[in-house]
Amino acid sequence: MKYRIMKLKSGFISHITDKEAILVPTSSTEFSGVVRGNKTFGAILELLKDDTDEEKIIAALGKRFDAPEELIASDVRRALSELARVGAIEE
Numbered sequence: 001m002k003y004r005i006m007k008l009k010s011g012f013i014s015h016i017t018d019k020e021a022i023l024v025p026t027s028s029t030e031f032s033g034v035v036r037g038n039k040t041f042g043a044i045l046e047l048l049k050d051d052t053d054e055e056k057i058i059a060a061l062g063k064r065f066d067a068p069e070e071l072i073a074s075d076v077r078r079a080l081s082e083l084a085r086v087g088a089i090e091e
Helices: 039-047 054-064 069-085
Strands: 012-016 021-025 035-037
Touching: 012 039, 021 039, 035 039, 035 069, 039 054, 039 069, 054 069
Parallel strands: none
Antiparallel strands: 012 021, 021 035
16 A cells, blocks of 8 residues: 655744654644643654655654554544644645
């Protein structure tokens, strides 16, 4: 299966702590609001700073977190769906 290459758009700024990740748009985006998530979401945001794809994100999180691959894949898909909804991902 071929995955699309994606990256976090430059119009969004992330702030990641040990417990929480926050994504905020700059004035150059259509979305106005804040997207909050847990440290898994923060790890996804970090990976999206460079060109990547869904498969690479799932593999990287599998090495980092002790969780079943199916759960990680589900979390990644949900996060990517939310990021796409707010226009934070470029392909």
